[in-house]
Amino acid sequence: MIGLREQAVRGARSIAEARARHRWHIAQRYNPAVDCLDRNADRAQRAALLYEDGGGRVVRYSFGRMTQACCRFANALAELGIGRGDVVAVAAGQRPETAIAHMAIYRLGAVALPLSRLLGDDAMRYRLEHSGARAFIAEAEIIERVEPMRQDLPELRHVIVADRRAPGISFDELVARSAPVREPAPTAAGDPLLLMYTSGTTGSPKGVLQAAANIIGRNGFDYALNFIRPDDVYFSPADWAWSAGLTGLVCPWAYGIPVVARTAKGRFDAEAALRLMERHRVTIAMFPPAALELMRQVSRPRERFRLALRCVFVTAGSPSAALTDWMRKELRVEFNVGYGQTEANTVIGTCTALEPARPGALGKGYPGHDVAILGEDGAVLAPGDTGIIALRRGDPVLMQGYWKEPEAMAGKFTGQWMLTGDCATMDEEGNVYFVGRADDVIKSSGYRIGPDEVEAALLEHPAVASCAVIGAPDAERGQIVKALVKLRPPHAPSTAIVAQLQQCVRARVGAHAYPRQVEFVDDLPHTVTGKIKRKELRDREALKARLQ
Numbered sequence: 434m435i436g437l438r439e440q441a442v443r444g445a446r447s448i449a450e451a452r453a454r455h456r457w458h459i460a461q462r463y464n465p466a467v468d469c470l471d472r473n474a475d476r477a478q479r480a481a482l483l484y485e486d487g488g489g490r491v492v493r494y495s496f497g498r499m500t501q502a503c504c505r506f507a508n509a510l511a512e513l514g515i516g517r518g519d520v521v522a523v524a525a526g527q528r529p530e531t532a533i534a535h536m537a538i539y540r541l542g543a544v545a546l547p548l549s550r551l552l553g554d555d556a557m558r559y560r561l562e563h564s565g566a567r568a569f570i571a572e573a574e575i576i577e578r579v580e581p582m583r584q585d586l587p588e589l590r591h592v593i594v595a596d597r598r599a600p601g602i603s604f605d606e607l608v609a610r611s612a613p614v615r616e617p618a619p620t621a622a623g624d625p626l627l628l629m630y631t632s633g634t635t636g637s638p639k640g641v642l643q644a645a646a647n648i649i650g651r652n653g654f655d656y657a658l659n660f661i662r663p664d665d666v667y668f669s670p671a672d673w674a675w676s677a678g679l680t681g682l683v684c685p686w687a688y689g690i691p692v693v694a695r696t697a698k699g700r701f702d703a704e705a706a707l708r709l710m711e712r713h714r715v716t717i718a719m720f721p722p723a724a725l726e727l728m729r730q731v732s733r734p735r736e737r738f739r740l741a742l743r744c745v746f747v748t749a750g751s752p753s754a755a756l757t758d759w760m761r762k763e764l765r766v767e768f769n770v771g772y773g774q775t776e777a778n779t780v781i782g783t784c785t786a787l788e789p790a791r792p793g794a795l796g797k798g799y800p801g802h803d804v805a806i807l808g809e810d811g812a813v814l815a816p817g818d819t820g821i822i823a824l825r826r827g828d829p830v831l832m833q834g835y836w837k838e839p840e841a842m843a844g845k846f847t848g849q850w851m852l853t854g855d856c857a858t859m860d861e862e863g864n865v866y867f868v869g870r871a872d873d874v875i876k877s878s879g880y881r882i883g884p885d886e887v888e889a890a891l892l893e894h895p896a897v898a899s900c901a902v903i904g905a906p907d908a909e910r911g912q913i914v915k916a917l918v919k920l921r922p923p924h925a926p927s928t929a930i931v932a933q934l935q936q937c938v939r940a941r942v943g944a945h946a947y948p949r950q951v952e953f954v955d956d957l958p959h960t961v962t963g964k965i966k967r968k969e970l971r972d973r974e975a976l977k978a979r980l981q
Contacts, residue, residue, distance in 0.1 A: 436468035437687035440652035440801065443660060447788050448797050449863075451656075455800035457649075459829060463622040465648045466540040469686035470500040471617070480691040483666075483713055484529050487696040494529060496689075499536070501613040502529075506537035508615050509607035513568065513591050517542035517618055520564045520628060524548040524557075524571040524674065527694040530595040530604050531673055532682060534570045539626060539645075542618030546628045549674040550575055550698075556638070558582045560630050561589060564640060564836065570604060572596055622646035622829075628836060629676055629775050640836030641775045650829030653779035653799035654684040657746040657771045658717045659786035661688045666741075668693040668710055669719035670701055676775045677748045681719050703727040707738045714741040721749040722756060723899075729759045742766050748773075749964070751795065751867065751885075753892045770795060772867070774853055776832045776845070777824050780804065781865050794864040795857070802828055806859045811847040816861045819868055819881055823850035856883065873967050875904035877912045880945045884967065887948065890941040891916060891934055896924035901957050901965045905950055906978040914938075916948035917970060919957060926953040 439458060445451035473479070477497030484492045494502070515521060521538050523545060525531045538545040546564050548557065550572065557579065561569065568591040569579065576592055583589065594601040620626075627643040655661050667685040671678030685692050693713045697705075701724050710718065720728075725747065728734065745760065745768040752760065752770070760768050771782030772795045781804055783796035790796065798804035803825035806814045814820045824831060826849050834842040845851055856868035868874060868883030875882040884902035891900045898921040904912035916934065924930065931951045938947040958966040 436472060437649050437652065437655075437684060438689070440649060441655040441660065442800055445787060448656075448784060448800070451787065451800040452798070457801055457829060459622050459646050459649055461621060462619055463645050463649070464539060464542075464617040464620045465626065465645055465683060465687075466503060466536045467617050468648065469683055470496060470503060470536060473686070473689045474500075476689060479689070481686060482529060482532055483691055483693045484527075485693075485695040485709065486528075492529060494532075496686075499533065502533045502608055503536035503540060504615040505608045505611040505613050506533050506604075507540040508611040510537060510541060510543070510568065511615075512611070515541060515543055515568055515591075517620075518625065519543045519568070520546050520566045522546040522548050522561060522564065522566040522569045522571075524550055524552075524569070524575050525595040526550055526572070526696065526698075527670075527673055528595065528696060529694075530570065532692075532694075533608070534595075534604075535673075535679075535682070539620075540615060540617045542620045542624060544625050544628050544642075547674040547679060549672055551672075554578055554582070558585065559638065560640075561586050564628055567591070568593065570595055576601060620645055622649070623833075625833060627679075629679075631775050639838060639841060642833045642836050644829075644833050646829040647778075647832075648683055648687065650801070651680055651684055651779050652801060653771060653773070653782055654680055654746070655688070656784040656787075656799050657719075657748075657769045657779065657782050659744045659767055659769065659784060661685070661690060661717065663689070665690045665716045666693060666714055667691065667717050667719075668706075668713070668715040670695075670697060670706060670724055671719060671721065671748075676773065676778045677719065680778060701727055703731050707731060707734055707740070710740055710742060711738045716741050716743050717746070718742060718744075719746040719748055722747060722752050723750075725752060725756055725760070728764075729756060734763060735765055740764075744768065746771055751793075751889070753889050755893055772796070772822075772865070773830075774855075777828065777830045777851065777853070780824060780828070780830060781822075791860075791862075791864045793866060794860075795867050796865065797863040798865075802830070804859075804863075804865065805850065806857060806865075807847065807850060807852065811850070814859075817858055819856055819858050821871060822853040822855045822857045822865065823847075824853065825849055826851065856881075870967070873903070875902075875912050875914055877904065877907070877914060877945070878910045882914060882942075882946045886942050887914060887916070887938055887946055890938045891918065891948075893941065894930075894934055894937055896920050896930055897934070899957055901967060901970055902948065903967055903970050903974060905974045913949040914946060915950040915952065915974065917952050917954050917957060919954055 442451040473496040481496040482494040626645040630638040669681040769783040780802040783790040806820040887902040905915040907913040
């Protein structure tokens with residue numbers, strides 16, 4: 434069995450050297466449940482999961498206990514008629530039942546469908562119906578919402594309650610009455626394993642189907658954490674229902690280290706996260722910039738909390754200059770940024786254990802992942818030119834296809850490259866600089882302006898809590914830059930703040946990119962993974978323009 438832990442090149446002195454030395458070793462037969470659990474049989478008593486239930490109780494699952502629970506639930510699902518290729522949905526957040534369910538589904542050779550608890554009713558119904566899910570494991574409150582939909586979901590045969598607060602098939606009872614041993618299905622590395630839906634920021638959500646080898650391909654996770662060590666302990670608040678969050682469950686186990694998890698409903702609690710990391714001596718972690726921004730508001734974290742943290746992986750966006758400075762000076766921790774999509778996760782990033790990060794860059798293609806910037810004609814562009822980030826065919830993290838949408842899959846490729854839909858430039862050393870989604874790039878008076886760098890400049894102002902930048906229709910320039918800004922209390926909208934924000938962008942990005950319009954808002958629309966729905970904001974702006 435060749436697993437994830439064999440894939441990173443250690444001992445190299447640079448990303449370039451690691452890339453040159455890298456070779457994929459993917460066995461014909463591969464099952465992620467074996468990679469994550471069975472291979473840790475020699476450390477059966479070591480903690481695999483340390484779970485805090487929100488009431489002060491810590492539940493410890495050793496690798497041995499987790500393996501038995503996984504086998505028990507796999508047997509239970511098999512008794513319900515679930516087999517290879519069947520889709521099983523899971524919506525239970527960061528809790529043991531979610532982890533056990535995923536490993537059991539993989540062990541059976543079935544296909545896991547992670548769903549966020551934050552999805553609305555229509556979004557939940559769409560995914561369950563479109564996927565043809567045959568079983569659904571969820572918390573009581575989610576099941577109560579889904580029950581009225583059952584008549585519209587004829588393929589959904591079994592609903593399993595992940596907690597004890599509602600009637601129905603009990604997860605605990607299924608596990609308790611099933612045998613603790615089950616041989617893993619003899620799955621191939623190319624067999625379907627995981628079905629995850631895109632955020633729907635640029636249209637209807639698409640089901641991204643991933644193969645078992647996708648887990649092995651996520652070696653970038655190791656580089657992004659400056660190489661995982663045997664004594665590391667991992668934590669991330671990221672929901673296991675989205676791609677980066679799920680990486681933070683399966684990848685640590687594939688390296689044989691513990692994962693810390695907690696029940697969290699509602700807004701991210703920065704102080705609670707710091708206390709949790711202190712209690713469990715967390716050494717490596719993954720956070721989106723939004724969570725780190727909330728942690729930045731906590732005074733003197735290194736003085737107030739006895740943290741063992743050595744490295745942070747920043748995902749779902751690059752940190753602002755102010756946040757970067759805080760992590761270095763106040764949190765005093767090494768950090769790396771990483772880039773990926775649901776269609777191809779953790780493919781670009783930095784690894785400061787090998788070389789310093791270039792300011793403003795996403796990083797380079799991690800070893801084993803070939804990255805290029807393509808023009809509209811599909812040709813590879815010269816350094817410095819803006820185009821679409823593309824990944825070469827054959828990469829193990831690339832999706833198998835879009836569920837039930839082969840035409841969408843065909844449009845995703847040009848020649849030997851998969852198009853991500855994200856605009857960027859690349860310098861001569863291979864550093865990638867993110868510009869924005871192709872649909873998000875603002876074209877004003879002949880300039881192509883990436884909203885991300887404008888938003889980063891706006892976030893430097895102490896009055897700005899969050900912001901979104903879009904292109905607003907303009908008869909003279911085609912589009913102008915418009916900023917929608919949510920202010921921090923006690924700041925109030927004023928012409929003075931508008932002028933200051935415009936000057937921030939002029940100074941940091943350039944006079945061509947400053948927002949000619951600034952609108953103050955109470956909130957901004959986000960996807961369930963925390964991304965701003967710029968398309969929704971652009972549609973609103975286009976509608977306003979038509980009505981004028």
